[in-house]
Structures are given as structure tokens and as C-alpha cells.
Amino acid sequence: MAVSSSALILLLAAALTTGASARSFSITNRCSFTVWPAATPVGGGRQLNNGQTWNLDIPDGTSSARIWGRTGCSFNGNSGRCSTGDCGGALSCTLSGQPPLTLAEFTLGGGTDYYDISVIDGYNLPMDFSCSTGVNIQCRDSSCPDAYHQPNDVRTKACSGNRRFSIVFCP
Template sequence: MSRGRQLNRGESWGLDVAAGTKGARIWARTRCSFDGAGCGRCKTGDCGGVLQCQAFGQPPNTLAEYALNQFNNLDFFDISLVDGFNVPMDFSPTSNGCTRGIKCTADINGQCPSQLRAEGGCNNPCTVFKTNQYYCNSGSCEPTDFSRVVFCP
């Protein structure tokens, strides 16, 4: 089930994950406006003009992902900039003894190279240029000027 909720700066949202869930993507949307029926738009991260997403958010958006009971029955989580960046994010587990989370709090929008700038965020080069040089699906790509920039230490 897809959910949407407004978070203001500094607020958090606890997610209870149902047993058997394998994984999910969570992304930030900004400058949203929805009517009573859940129809509307977001400046970044929009997912087809609806509050309850049925598709992935449109870049740029900061993305958190988790995969549960995967390789050797381990759980994995990350913050990814594969869809670009729009807001800082902190993503932390709160159960099963795991207390170490991850966060990306750098001013990426302020550091964004001019070629990747978008209203409200910073795009990934794949989104902008749509060439194999930036997709690296083969596993044999070379670093680029964009991949050499480290945004989230």
C-alpha cells in the first residue's frame, strides 16, 4: 500500500512494515497540493498527480530503500541519489536491535552543477543526459566529472 504524509522540517515518520514485506522505496515530494479526492501535483517527486502513489516519483527526489530478508536473510537499507536529490534525509531502523541509521544532510541543491539543476532539486546525470556514459548498466563504466563529486559523506 502506498501512503503519503506531509512532513515539515525536523519532523519524522515511523513506518510499520507488515510481515512478509520484501522491500520498498520511500522518497520525498515537495511543494505538493492535493484536493479532497487526493488529486494534485508536487514540484518534485510527483507520482502521477495522486496523493497515494501507484508509481515511482519523478526525479529529482531523494530516495530511501530497504530490502528485507535478502542475501543470507539479512536486511539492507540505503539512501540513494539515483533519482537525484530534493531534500536532506535521515533513514534509521528502530527495531530488532539495529540503531545505526544513515543520513544525507549535505546542501546538495546548493552544490549542484548547473547542468543538473532542476526547479526544487538536483538531477542525476542519467536523467538529464540519457546516455550510456552515465547509466553504467554494464558494470564497466568509467568515472565522470559528475560521479567524482561526493555529495553525502
Template sequence: MRSVALLAFFGSVLGRTFTVYNACPFTIWPAVFTDLNVGNAVPGIETGWEAAAFTKRTFNVPDNWKAGRIWGRRNCNFSTNPGPNSCLSGGCNGGLLCDSRTGTGVPPASVAEWTLNAADGLDWYDVSLVDGYNLPMRITNTASCPVADCAVDLGPDCPAPLKGPFDSTGFPVGCKV
């Protein structure tokens, strides 16, 4: 299976525009976290939402938004468990809407992370698997900078001791670190 949760960001006079595209053939629940340790600006979007297969959501962030992360959550049920274990992978404190201070995500989760307008004036971004892997992911941009991605499904090829959790069919939806 080749599917990608895509994050693209574009600069503008009024800030930046982010687009989260679910290229997976199933629903995911994207989550957004702002690193309040490096700045107090936050985007005007909720910290979590449902994204059906092949849908996108575009939102603007203030130009002084400094750092954050976006990740996808899989196999979620917020009605019976609104806490960090409400998703099979990538859940967060707060349930659907991740807590703005402690909702960074429960491993395993593939994470897009960035620092905007850093001390050197540049934007820094990457796809990180430091919290494990749960979805293919890609970051693109309009500045002709390199694409950051992990665009393959690592779940089936994950070493057996790290594989999991598993969905109801026994398919691995994550790879732990």
C-alpha cells in the same frame, strides 16, 4: 540550511515499525512505494500524506513486506494538479496518494530504499540519489547497524546545469542527474 527527512525502522515479532520524521522547517509530502515484483505484501498505510515541519508518523509493516522506497515531495498542490507534476519535486502518478503500481516518484527525489529479509536473511537499505536530490535524508535503525544518509542540503551547491526546479523565491529545491 541543515534539515533531514528521517526514516527509522525497527524489528518486532509482529513485523517492523517504520517512523518517518520530517526534520525540515517546512512541510513535505512523504510517499511510500512497494516493489510488487519481489512480493505481494503491502503495508497498511496510505501511499502519500502531508507532514508538517518537525512531525513524525509511525506505522507497522508486515514481516513479509519485501522491498520498497520512501521519499519526500516538495512544494505540492494536489487541488489544481492531481498528477505526477503536482509537486515541484518528487511527485508521483496519482497525486497525493501515489499509484501502487506506477507511483515511484518523478525526479529529482532523494529516496530511502530497502529490501527486508533478503535471500541472505538480512535487511538491506540505502539512501539513493540515483533519481536526483531534493531533500536531505537519513535511515536509522535499532540494530546498531550503520546509518545511511545524505544529511546536507545539496541544492545550493548543485552544478548550475543540474540545478532545479526552483521554488517561487528562486531557491533550488532539487538537483537533477
């Protein structure tokens, strides 16, 4: 089967456009203990020892997404259990975590992305969440003035342009 050069160019352009619309997330553990970050609906989960970073590329158009740190975890392969933030015993989460959990929430799309920290479902870890073109939001304890404490709080931040996100546990 012969493919025309114009079809190849269109396929290449589509692939480059898809890659260019992803946002880069850097998730770092600065806690003195192991944290097991999880991400839904994309990303799954993994183990992060002190000082380690997990880099994720999350596509444009991802909405109602969450990243959180799980603590007190024990896994055997892909199944186990966590004391906080557990997602049905899975290492790679497809469900949201169980309270308590400090949540980094975001929606990516178009010219503007939106992000926030929520402690509506409880608090389990200190966290910083920032966008390269936005505001750094902080949560150091359960009182967290930068975080949503109830659904009608107005704490969402916006960023645009060349966006890269950073989440740091125990900053």
C-alpha cells in the same frame, strides 16, 4: 457454524505472527517547510508539517520498497501535483516518484533487513536513514558519500534482531 477451540487458537497464532513480523518505520519532518512523504509499495503518502512524524508498520517480506519526500505539493483531496518526487499527481502513491528525489530504499525479510539511500534519480532533500540495530546513513547534499550515485555503488547496510527504522528529512 461452530468453530473449534483449536481452530481459534491457530487463527490467533497466525494473527500474532503476522503482526510480530512487521517493521516499524518512523518518518519525521524537521524541515522548515511541509514535506509530503510517499511510500511504495506500501504506505501511500501524506502531508507532514515541520515537527510531525508519520509511523508506518511495513510487513516482513516487503522488497524493493522506497520512501521519499515530495516538495512543493498542492493537493485537492487525493489529487494534485508536487514540484519534486511527484507520483502521477496522487496523494497516496502507487508509482515511484519522478526525479529529482532522495530515496530511502529497503528490503525486509527473514533474519536480516537491507537499507540504503539513493540519489541515482537526483537529490531533493537531506535525509538520515537508520535501523535500530544498524548504521545511521546520512545524505546532506547531492554529493552524499553514504548514498548510491550509480547502480554499481556498494552502499547497502544490513540490520537484524529487533528492527525499527527511522527516516528524518532535514536532520
